[in-house]
Amino acid sequence: MPDLSINFAGIKSPNPFWLASAPPTNSGYQVMKAFDAGWGGAVWKTLGVPVVNVSSRYGGVNYRDKRLIGFNNIELISDRPLADNLREIEEVKKHFPHHAVIASLMVQSREEWHQIVRDVTNAGADGIELNFGCPHGMCERGMGSAVGQEPDVLRTIVEWVMEVAQIPVIVKLTPNISDITEPARAARLGGADAISLINTIQSIVGVDLDLFAPYPIVDGKGTNGGYCGPAVKPIALNMVKNCAQDPYVQLPISGIGGIENWRDAVEHILLGASSVQVCTAAMHFGFGIIREMTAGLEQYMAEKGFHTIYDMVGKALPNVKHWEELNLKYKVTANIHEDKCIGCQLCYTACEDGAHQAIALREGTRVPEIIEENCVGCNLCSLVCPVENCITMERTDDGTEQLTWKERTLADTIPTTFNDERAGGLHHWVPEPTAALGKEKHKTLPGKARQITNVAPAPHDTVRQP
Amino acid sequence: MAEFFPPASEQEFHANFAQLKPRMNTTEALYESSRCLFCFDAPCIKACPTGIDIPQFIRQINTGNVTGAALTIYEANYFGNACGKVCPTEVLCEGACVYNLQDVKPIEIGRLQSFATRQVIESHKHLFEPGQPNGRKVAIIGAGPAGISCACELRALGYEVDVFEAKSQPSGLTVHGVAPYKITNEEVLAEMDYLQTQFGYRVQYNSPITSRPDLLALEEAYDAVFLGIGLGKTNALLLPGEECENCVGAVEFIEQLRREHHQILVGRKVIVLGGGNTAMDAASESARLGAEDVILAYRRGKDDMGAYDFEYDLAKSVGVKGLFNVSPLEIIGNGRVAGVRFIRTTTVDGQVQAVPGSEFVEDCDMVIKATGQAKQTTFLSLIPGLQLDSKGRIMADTHTYQTTNPQYFASGDALNGGAEVVNAAAEAKVAARSIHAYLSAR
Structure with a gap:
């Protein structure tokens, strides 16, 4: 039985799943309910300067019939009285002494920081998270992402906190910055014990086509909000990796961004996170999702032979390289398994219009055929194919050769002029531009209604409204 | 034991004849349209006789452009x-859906299609209007799927169009001959109103064209005449006892059913003669009207039936029993049906042969003959120069549907011998374009 417990920079938790600082951790009631359901920790909704919220706070991004693949909010930090929050933290800790309660904080002056750090420590919090990430509402007042975007300011505030902190301090970073490692390094220099990332991404999730206003709409107007949910995971994973690989950061990382199931959590962990935080998924599906997350993580660890979380933290990092270190001699070619093909021809049209014209149609069958000499091994066909394992990418080099751009640069064999013989696409076949004209128009503009124009011209009097 | 009680009210009738393809709500349409793969050169389009750009309209539904979907x-x-x-979508668009090859349920194209069209019908969305008048007139005989489709297309091309209909309602078999669980009268007629309002063709109901003088008047007053006359009455079997009161033709039975709903009476034990789709309908309908036993008697084996498999499955699902390799010899009864005398048959080299000495009587109190509809050859013989093939179908150019009398064009059952609504709609659109090409070149 794998051991899911963690000791994250001194903060102990029965499992690596924490609720992120957000609406699900707004009250002791919610945090207790979450712990009761199986969550290992909770980062309390940010305590700090007094705020007033608007009504109409969230906006969603749907994809076809799937709701909330992206989510944004314009809510601010906790608007509940500090005293109420402190009392509830104390109460939660009494009931759950072995669970992690981390207080997220956001204030302005050195004195305020000192005071609030002491307050939450006295209330029994196991750790502190400094909210340097909120990208709306608070940054305009010089807090949140305004701090996260200025490494020097960030470092100064971390130093203020560390002057009085008796419990571990996590710095939460904003992704609204070009190089995430800069604030991460500043956090380290300031003496922080750990970092967490990413906070939400500045965003507009949609525009109402009738009201001409961005979502969420507040009395006919809107503003940019913080973007999160499944759609942001790729951005988060990359930033987690950047921090985990940086030799000047070297801090435990709490991974945040798009985590809604065990797989997402494992990905964060393999790229260097040793705890993970979840918000949107809990807001969408409730605390009950923790059952699937812990069960899945446990199963994965058992199958892989990992005894503790630390057996897998950062396990993918050695395989994440710079582009220039990838093997240019490696070659894959698409292979369509005819017996599985259902004839949708999405691979054909994707390759034809979106890639390298390396798939052909044959008379008498709807199963397309790979033109191997044109296939650059881009994966596109295998990505659009709706059938599991119908298009596989097969290795076609013999695996003995290894040559990277870096090595070619050192050997001085890289292409250097615009029409250089050594460039990649020079001898790759592409059709003549005019071969595109009229090609397969009967297929791309289908319908017998159009075809029978051969008999007589179509009436042109339809009222084309939509 | 019957699965249905005889419906005693309109409400009970609708319960027994609940729609096989009920209307989708917006959420269901969103879910279903989300599944469409948007195939390249989609097989569903090719399987549709009218070639509807199905992936396009499904994508339009998915993006909230339902009006655009209906226009497509x-x-x-x-x-x-x-x-x-x-439509028998199981053998057309939905049967061609690539999901079938993956053992995944095909997209419910038919229901999505109705989802979009009903929305524009009910909101009276204006999608079409007549073309600039070109001064020419076309007469259309028959307001069925062929006639109305031709009328719409001709109006869009600027023709003045008069439709002459023998009955009191438009849409032909769609309202008179389709099983009530496939579509309601109200739904059919709402679409007819929707089309007529936009295209503005004139329909003269209760105006059968039956005589040479009737035809002559049309030939003189109109530039072209379109024949969308469909088929005639159920073929007579020429069996003794066929004149019994409870021995009825399937087409006539279904027409009465569509008109009178629960007020129609059905026997307690019904024998349906035939193996085509109309036989399946009549059998299903008898069961849903509360008949205790419904027997489908066919002179060949089960696999030889002309009906689609899904239609036979549907009949079986409401308790209809098959009686195969039997041929009726006599309708027994004294004024009212009391049974059918059958002889067993065997099929040798494709020929049905009676098995001597195998006669038997199957009791029943109603017989429905679903043994095909007659062609309207007597009427068609009144049109000078109009040739029919050996089966009584109108002969016409396969690309233009122009008949051997150049003033006459034809589509639908009278031309193809009896097919689906969708075939008539497809042919009539082509015929209208051909009329336009023909008259424009004159």
């Missing part, structure tokens, strides 16, 4: 809503 449908097929409900 109607541009290809003026019976867009009716076809969504009554």
Whole structure:
């Protein structure tokens, strides 16, 4: 039985799943309910300067019939009285002494920081998270992402906190910055014990086509909000990796961004996170999702032979390289398994219009055929194919050769002029531009209604409204 | 034991004849449209006789452009809503869906189609209007799927169009001959109103064209005449006892059913003679009207039936029993049906042969003959120069549907011998374009 417990920079938790600082951790009631359901920790909704919220706070991004693949909010930090929050933290800790309660904080002056750090420590919090990430509402007042975007300011505030902190301090970073490692390094220099990332991404999730206003709409107007949910995971994973690989950061990382199931959590962990935080998924599906997350993580660890979380933290990092270190001699070619093909021809049209014209149609069958000499091994066909394992990418080099751009640069064999013989696409076949004209128009503009124009011209009097 | 009690009210009738393809709500349409793969050169389009750009309209539904979806449908097929409900989609668009090859449920194209079209019908969305008047007139005989489709297309091309209909309602078999669980009268007629309001053709109801003088008047007053006359009455079997009161033709039975709903009476034990789709309908309908036993008697084996498998499955699902390799010899009864005398048959080299000495009587109190409809050869013989093939079908150019009398064009059952609504709609659109080409070149 794998051991899911963690000791994250001194903060102990029965499992690596924490609720992120957000609406699900707004009250002791919610945090207790979450712990009761199986969550290992909770980062309390940010305590700090007094705020007033608007009504109409969230906006969603749907994809076809799937709701909330992206989510944004314009809510601010906790608007509940500090005293109420402190009392509830104390109460939660009494009931759950072995669970992690981390207080997220956001204030302005050195004195305020000192005071609030002491307050939450006295209330029994196991750790502190400094909210340097909120990208709306608070940054305009010089807090949140305004701090996260200025490494020097960030470092100064971390130093203020560390002057009085008796419990571990996590710095939460904003992704609204070009190089995430800069604030991460500043956090380290300031003496922080750990970092967490990413906070939400500045965003507009949609525009109402009738009201001409961005979502969420507040009395006919809107503003940019913080973007999160499944759609942001790729951005988060990359930033987690950047921090985990940086030799000047070297801090435990709490991974945040798009985590809604065990797989997402494992990905964060393999790229260097040793705890993970979840918000949107809990807001969408409730605390009950923790059952699937812990069960899945446990199963994965058992199958892989990992005894503790630390057996897998950062396990993918050695395989994440710079582009220039990838093997240019490696070659894959698409292979369509005819017996599985259902004839949708999405691979054909994707390759034809979106890639390298390396798939052909044959008379008498709807199963397309790979033109191997044109296939650059881009994966596109295998990505659009709706059938599991119908298009596989097969290795076609013999695996003995290894040559990277870096090595070619050192050997001085890289292409250097615009029409250089050594460039990649020079001898790759592409059709003549005019071969595109009229090609397969009967297929791309289908319908017998159009075809029978051969008999007589179509009436042109339809009222084309939509 | 019957599965249905005889319906005693309109409400009970609708319960027994609940729609096989009920209307989708917006959420269901979103879910279903989300599944469409948007195939390249999609097989569903090719399987549709009217060639509706199905992936396009499904994508339009998915993006909230339901009106645009309806336009895509109607541009290809003026019976867009009716076809969504009554088409044998299992063997057409949905049968061609690539999901079938993956053992995944095909997209419910028919229901999505009706989802879009009903929305524009009910909101009276204006999608079409007549073309600039070109000064020419066309007479259309028959307000069925062929006639109405031709009328719409001709109006869009600027023709003045008069439709002459023998009955009191438009849409032909769509309202008179389709099983009530496939589409309701109200739904059919709403689409007819929707089309007529936009295209503005004139329909003269209760105006059968039956005589040479009737035809002559049309030939003189109109530039072209379109024949969308369909088929005639059920073929007579020429069996003793066929004149019994409870021995009825399937087409006539279904027409009465559609008109009178629960007020129609059905026997306690019904024998349906035939193995085509109409036989399946009549058998299913008898069961849903509360008949205790319904027997489908066919002179060949089960696999030789002309009906689609799904239609036979549907009949079986409401308790209909098959009686195969039997041929009726006599309808027994004294004024009212009391049974059918059958002889068993065997099929040798494709020929049905009676098995001597195998006669037997199957009791029943109603017989429905679903043994095909007669061609309207007597009427068609009144048209000078109009040739029919050996089966009594109108002969016409296969590309233009112009008959051997150049003033006459034809589509639908009278031309193809009896097919689906969608075939009539497809042919009539081509015929209308051909009329336009013919008259424009004159």
